[in-house]
Amino acid sequence: MSEDKNNLEDDIKKGAEEVKETAKEFSNNAKETIESNENKKLLAGILGILLGGFGVHKFILGYTKEGIFHILLSLLCGLGGIIGLIEGIIYLTKSDEEFYQTYQVGQKPWF
Missing domain, CATH: 1.20.5 (Single alpha-helices involved in coiled-coils or other helix-helix interfaces)
Structure with missing residues (x-):
């Protein structure tokens, strides 16, 4: 035992x-x-499509001011969701290198 x-x-x-x-x-x-850069692209793209109105994809990429503006835009006139959807699709259709150079190195906050 x-x-x-x-x-x-x-x-x-x-x-x-x-x-x-x-x-x-x-x-x-x-x-x-x-x-990793690829997964920021994937994460930002998917969140842009699903939660675009809340600007979550902007915060993921480090664009705090733009994220807050995106939330306000959604609350005031309802365009945030449409813009988020468009941006999410744009993010996902770019190559990994192009996404990295444009949104992380170049710090392009919109489209």
């Missing part, structure tokens, strides 16, 4: 170590994914 208890404790410790390692790997992969 005592031997079974020790084996169970060892198995639990090994399992906990594996879970910690897996969580660490997942965290590191998630950070790399978020920081």
Whole structure:
């Protein structure tokens, strides 16, 4: 009985170590994914299409002033959703390098 208890404790410790390692790997992969240019393009494009009226895609790209303006535009005249949809499509149709040069290096905030 005592031997079974020790084996169970060892198995639990090994399992906990594996879970910690897996969580660490997942965290590191998630950070790399978020920081990569391609995924900023993908994330900004999808959020522009789905949540364009809230300007979320602007905040993802680091355009805080434009994001706030986008929210106000949505609240005042309702054009934010249409503009977000258009921008999301534009983001997704650009090549990775063109997107990076235009919106991250060149800091072009609109269209």
